[in-house]
Amino acid sequence: QLQLQESGPGLVRPSETLSLTCTVSGDSISSSSYYWGWIRQPPGKGLEWIGAVFHSGDTQYNPSLKSRVTISVDRSKNQFSLKLTSVTAADTAVYFCARENVAGLDYWGQGTLVTVSS
């Protein structure tokens, strides 16, 4: 059974960099033909697609965040990561990692709340 688990700091200071990692178990990122993505949800609000990475390292980003986002993959650890720079309170959200196939987001992590505050 495929499982995804987000990890990283729950509190980030304004203007600093948010860094999260998603560990995949039950499947190899390298052997699959999927994109691996990040989605966020501010408290009480809707879902926002941040971007995704293929095991080759190919990335796709939401243009609204592209200047601040980097998504990378570590095949040796079966992980992929999100970095979001210059964060503000508007970046406070639950961050989900998920598997993207040609039919949508079919497996999700449990999500992790990241609060931006001094």
Next chain:
Amino acid sequence: DTQMTQSPSSLSASVGDRVTITCRTSQGINNYLAWYEQKPGKVPRLLIYSASALQSGVPPRFSGSGSGTDFTLTISSLQPEDAAIYYCQKYNSVPRTFGPGTKVEIK
């Protein structure tokens, strides 16, 4: 970017009712549309992909239809456990935008 709208933004219906939610896109996306269900405090769950294909394990009371710019999610007989927010998402191109959501409440 393609804009996504959903209607209604919320609804209240009784157990056994037929419920229909609409998703519209500002540009045609063929059938590259998915529907998700998110219960309070839970992770979104994929219900429908390719506009009308039922994801494995999803009850058959859920169905989807549409193509191009107009799509619908139908719950044929609403159940108490269907209280949730429902989101559509386009995935034909970047960004893979979600709709604003429709909150379904049980009377």
